[in-house]
Amino acid sequence: DQQVKQNSPSLSVQEGRISILNCDYTNSMFDYFLWYKKYPAEGPTFLISISSIKDKNEDGRFTVFLNKSAKHLSLHIVPSQPGDSAVYFCAASVRGGSEKLVFGKGTKLTVNP
Amino acid sequence: DAGITQSPRHKVTETGTPVTLRCHQTENHRYMYWYRQDPGHGLRLIHYSYGVKDTDKGEVSDGYSVSRSKTEDFLLTLESATSSQTSVYFCAISEEWGANYGYTFGSGTRLTVV
Numbered sequence: 001d002q003q004v005k006q007n008s009p010s011l012s013v014q015e016g017r018i019s020i021l022n023c024d025y026t027n028s029m030f031d032y033f034l035w036y037k038k039y040p041a042e043g044p045t046f047l048i049s050i051s052s053i054k055d056k057n058e059d060g061r062f063t064v065f066l067n068k069s070a071k072h073l074s075l076h077i078v079p080s081q082p083g084d085s086a087v088y089f090c091a092a093s094v095r096g097g098s099e100k101l102v103f104g105k106g107t108k109l110t111v112n113p
Numbered sequence: 114d115a116g117i118t119q120s121p122r123h124k125v126t127e128t129g130t131p132v133t134l135r136c137h138q139t140e141n142h143r144y145m146y147w148y149r150q151d152p153g154h155g156l157r158l159i160h161y162s163y164g165v166k167d168t169d170k171g172e173v174s175d176g177y178s179v180s181r182s183k184t185e186d187f188l189l190t191l192e193s194a195t196s197s198q199t200s201v202y203f204c205a206i207s208e209e210w211g212a213n214y215g216y217t218f219g220s221g222t223r224l225t226v227v
Contacts, residue, residue: 044156103155106156
């Protein structure tokens with residue numbers, strides 16, 4: 001049973017426009033969410049996170065929005081740049097306890113010049 | 114970058130042979146993880162370690178074993194490799210338990226079982 005879902009395998013946007021990557025989760029116990037970015041032949045790298053006590057977290061061009069009632073989060077990249085082209089993984093966890101990070105399947109973002 | 118290296122980076126092996134992948138860290142982090150990445154499946158946890166000689170299973174542990182005899186090394190062993198274990202394997206480390214402390218990933222090992 002997939003607890004973290006990224007239903008769009010790929011997304012293509014023009015340079016300078018907004019990229020919106022979506023993620024849904026089913027486990028209501030999740031209270032911490034992260035986005036990782038992965039380039040080919042490299043390991044995933046942490047991008048941005050959000051705690052369930054917030055509904056928005058911003059870091060430069062990257063903003064993550066959390067809608068707890070809908071069990072939905074999204075990553076906005078504004079403006080998108082060709083260097084943002086990568087696979088983006090959404091991940092979720094329950095703080096403390098024995099829970100580990102649960103990852104979605106990833107969305108491949110392509111930013112066209 | 115965090116000091117985490119995986120070896121080998123690429124390996125081709127035959128079905129039925131044993132294979133060991135190595136993860137080495139220089140950060141003295143307590144927690145280490147092995148993930149596999151497959152198309153359509155994302156990242157799935159194989160095994161993890163919460164200290165020397167302390168390990169536990171993840172969601173896809175069948176066919177894999179691990180060992181951690183030193184803080185810096187976490188070994189993943191495929192006792193008898195199968196084609197279904199063809200994948201990219203990532204090691205990750207974290208200083209404390211919990212996602213909010215972040216995972217740092219290695220560059221991966223691409224394993225092909227023929």
